[in-house]
Amino acid sequence: MTTPEYELLSKLPRPAVGAVRTNLPVVEESEASGETAEAYQYFRANFGRPEVPGILKCFSSSPAMLRNIMQMASTLIFSEGVLGRRTKEMISTYVSFLNACPYCLDSHGFSLLIHGGDDAVLQALSTGHLKDASITVPERYLLEFVRKVTLESHKIDQADIVDLRASGWDERQIAECIHVTAMFACFNRVANAFGLPSQGLLGLISKSNEEKSDR
Numbered sequence: 001m002t003t004p005e006y007e008l009l010s011k012l013p014r015p016a017v018g019a020v021r022t023n024l025p026v027v028e029e030s031e032a033s034g035e036t037a038e039a040y041q042y043f044r045a046n047f048g049r050p051e052v053p054g055i056l057k058c059f060s061s062s063p064a065m066l067r068n069i070m071q072m073a074s075t076l077i078f079s080e081g082v083l084g085r086r087t088k089e090m091i092s093t094y095v096s097f098l099n100a101c102p103y104c105l106d107s108h109g110f111s112l113l114i115h116g117g118d119d120a121v122l123q124a125l126s127t128g129h130l131k132d133a134s135i136t137v138p139e140r141y142l143l144e145f146v147r148k149v150t151l152e153s154h155k156i157d158q159a160d161i162v163d164l165r166a167s168g169w170d171e172r173q174i175a176e177c178i179h180v181t182a183m184f185a186c187f188n189r190v191a192n193a194f195g196l197p198s199q200g201l202l203g204l205i206s207k208s209n210e211e212k213s214d215r
Contacts, residue, residue, distance in 0.1 A: 003078050005114040006049040012204045020054055023195040027060035035063035043070055047078070054196045055103065055187060076179055082172045083180070086116040090139065091146050091180045093117075094125045098150045099188035103196040108184075110201035122202075141167035142177060149181045 027036050029052055040052045047070075059066040077088060089112035096104035109122050124132035130140045130147075145164055148156055164174050 003048050005111040006047055008114060008205075009110075009201065010048065010050050020197065021195075022054075022058075023193065024058075026054070026057035026194070028057070032060070036060050036066070039063050039066045039070070042067070046070075046074070053107070053199070054194075055107075055191055058190050058194045058196070072183065076176075076183055081176050082170075083176050084115075086112070087139070087142070088180050089115050089117065090121065090125060090143065091177060092184050093122065094128075094143055094146055095150055095181055095184040096188055097126050097128055098147060099185065099192070101188035101191050102198040103191040104184065104188050106198040106201050110205060113202075113205060138168045142169060145174075146177065146181050149178055150185060 029040055032040050040056075043052055043056060044050065056066060056070065059069050077092065079085075081088075083091075089108055092108035093105060093112050096108055105126055109126060112122055112125075113119075118134065120132065120134035124130065124134050125143075130143050135143070141164055145156075145160060148160065161171070161174060165171070169177075
């Protein structure tokens, strides 16, 4: 598992914020006890982030599910698999755009910049402009497939797989692409239904870059 985005986040100055008002109650870190507190501590220790993000708090009503979600995220998202982190974050950012999820679009746009993406790629994905020059032809084929998985998965057939293979993606990469896309369908819907607002992470990195350029 690689989480340099969390390492950077721990170093960026962030304003103190209180509990986020959500549509359904979540267990805040200061209120956590028993298995939920243990799960929160596991996250802080293993992911290197000083605080538990809101998306995980949305699963706090079931500590067992919370641990499973963290394990799935560490295995599927926060690791180099048959797809690299940059590609996974491109998928995560684009799916979050398609599902109109400001919370995940911000957090995974932030991660995309840390894992090799630039402002042009982020802008293209967060506005749905897949034909932008910053996106390679193989990446565009994969992201168009991601769009179909997100919005019209019932229409996918063997021809879609053949086209992806012809553009340079193998079957294991295509499978992992589907898994990442599906997982973010879950995260997006949970974040939106609970009413999680954007964390403003992209604003933090932008401000940090501006301060560096002024020195």
